[in-house]
Amino acid sequence: MKIKITKSPTSRISEVNFADLPFGRNFADHMFVCDYDNGEWHSPRIEPFHNFSLHPATMALHYGQAIFEGMKASKTHDGVPMLFRPERHAHRMNISAHRMCMPEFPEDLFVEALSKLVAIDQAWIPEEEGSALYIRPTMIATDEFIGVKPSQSYKFFIFTGPVGPYYPKPVRLWAETEYIRAAQGGTGFAKAAGNYAGALYPAKLAQDRGFDQLLWLDAKEFKYIQESGTMNVFFVINGVTITPPLTGGTILDGVTRDSILEILRSEGKPVAEHAISIDEIVQAHKDGTLQEAFGAGTAAVVSHVSEIGYRDLLMTLPPVSERKIGTHVKAMIDGMRAGVIEDKWGWTVPVAVEELV
Ligand SMILES: Cc1ncc(COP(=O)(O)O)c(C=O)c1O
Structure with missing residues (x-):
């Protein structure tokens, strides 16, 4: 045509x-x-x-x-x-x-x-x-x-x-235990307008409490992490970069998410796509092994997470100056787009x- x-x-x-x-x-x-x-x-x-x-x-x-x-x-x-x-x-x-x-x-x-x-x-x-x-x-x-x-x-x-x-400021996320964004069999993997409308009210409640965005948990147990706002999420625990898997159809298959996984894998850095529970994040934070958390999406490429609120806990993450992975992948993607870093893909x-x- x-x-x-x-x-x-x-x-x-x-x-x-x-x-x-x-x-x-x-x-x-x-x-x-x-x-x-x-x-x-x-x-x-x-x-x-x-x-x-x-x-x-x-x-x-x-x-x-x-x-x-x-x-x-x-x-x-x-x-x-x-x-x-x-x-x-x-x-x-x-x-x-x-x-x-x-x-x-x-x-x-x-x-x-x-x-x-x-x-x-x-x-x-x-x-x-x-x-x-x-x-x-x-x-x-x-x-x-x-x-x-x-x-x-x-x-x-x-x-x-x-x-x-x-220039995204590090974001404060609220792990949501009352409302859901997506359930298995629903429309979470689609970029459908209604998904965003349904998220407005719980996001507003979290903003009223001083958080920037929600960290969505699964619809069955409010346990497994899905994604956040208009970003997929990554955690670096003990040197391994982990992100929730696409299986189950509850999260958007982010282009930035995929690019970050590809970059890290090509560099031989340890990455894992597996279900990650909020309890594991709480434990890693307690142990001091939670090194980074960041959101990944077209808007900012990478938004570092400064704090995560979950029930009566407030977890403060290491300063952005120590965030090697999130900072590196953002520089790689920004650099490719500016034509100053070789785009081998x-x-x-x-x-x-x-x-x-
Ligand atoms: C719900 C949701 N998750 C994740 C993302 C990140 O996807 P992408 O990296 O393709 O922008 C977006 C943005 O499009 C989104 O709206």
Whole structure:
């Protein structure tokens, strides 16, 4: 399918203060849109960024058939726009689509669309180190119908927006023992909009208690650690980097998680994907063997965890200056994206800008 391109006659870029880019508030000039009707995707197009007009009975608004992805384009030090593992995001979008009874979107078209979109709006990629163009591919059900069943029509769209450097402060996590994010058989592994809505209330309660985010525990026993906010979690205990496994379908298969595991394995560092209970964390903290805990996700790459609250315990972790693993993997991924560290996996995909200008 050929992507039809209609460029915006004007740009809003001069209205944006690139010295102050709060996350999620500024949007670039163009967006990609594609529609699904009668069993097929059609009319892929890049257009000036615009609002949609939606019928009040649009099914996504009622029954939650809505999925998305989150990724970033950055510029290398010599100005080449780069995507990071775009085909993995395209694939994960389809895993989410399958679970939510939505049509798969062709993965090659996904990557082509976002490459073209980023190329057209390349002036919107902030240059300052650590800043990026955030990319939000989304799919929603668009049938105008009241009644619980899969929609017959869908809209897939991608929009982008510049975000400033993210210097995450170490986070305080609350291990949640009353509410759950995901249960086996549920939708935890999908990037489905409803997963985030369900997390808002317990996260607010934890924030009221002074924590930044939740550390989710399993739905059966409130024992095994799942993930945190919009991050997968890693612990370093006695020199071994451990992260919960994907089995059970209760956590998102994070692109950052996978990249970190690959990097550490390639360096021969001990890593383990296995179920890890909150009791093991409590014990390791008592023994002094809990060296690091960090969250991993596209937004910050790595967010160090400073404290974990669990029932009446508050566990304080070693200072960030002693966090070798989290600091190292963040530097590796940031370095590959900036083009200053060799990417031997081919994760960074340069965007071909010349074909469009
Ligand atoms: C629930 C959840 N877990 C983990 C992640 C981290 O995934 P990734 O590294 O692909 O950004 C995200 C962010 O997309 C998320 O929303």
